[in-house]
Amino acid sequence: MTRALFDPLTLRGLEIRNRIWIPPMCQYAVDAQDGVPTDWHLMHLGSLARGGAGLVTVEATGVSPEGRISPEDLGLWNDEQAQAFRRLTAMIHSQGAAAAIQLAHAGRKASTWRAWGDHPEGNVPAERGGWQPVGPSPRAYDGLAVAPS
Ligand SMILES: Cc1cc2nc3c(=O)[nH]c(=O)nc-3n(C[C@H](O)[C@H](O)[C@H](O)COP(=O)(O)O)c2cc1C
Structure with a gap:
């Protein structure tokens, strides 16, 4: 059976509306260097969801401060960040897209x-x-x- 770009895809219980998936794209936009998502991320990811993508992947996000690629990367190691991520996820979902994230250590x-x-x-x-x-x-x-282990 041929699958078309705009056919939905179900992964376990999650139905994704089409096969247009946005890859993670580092924005280097956390000017405060605290890993907390900003209005930039809300606008950037929200507009991709609004544009009709089936799934929107948040950029490489450091799981610890020293795991970020740059000081301006997103991070997810404290509650303040988690709260701000909730807003991003809600925005992506509100536009009909699934939300994904690339958890990373550089x-x-x-x-x-x-x-x-x-x-x-x-x-x-x-x-x-x-x-x-x-x-x-x-x-x-x-x-x-040199990065000592
Ligand atoms: C602005 C920008 C930021 C990117 N950031 C990431 C990233 O955070 N993580 C990652 O794995 N790839 C990143 N990439 C690579 C993209 O995921 C990749 O370009 C995309 O999957 C398309 O693949 P292609 O370039 O081979 O066509 C980035 C690419 C661009 C253009």
């Missing part, structure tokens, strides 16, 4: 600069919100600091 590729603006090479220093990356081995990612 390992040795953590504490890097967001994707725009002038900045030096290497990791973000502590005074700009950076931290010591933590990885599975002491092998550095190209151009970045």
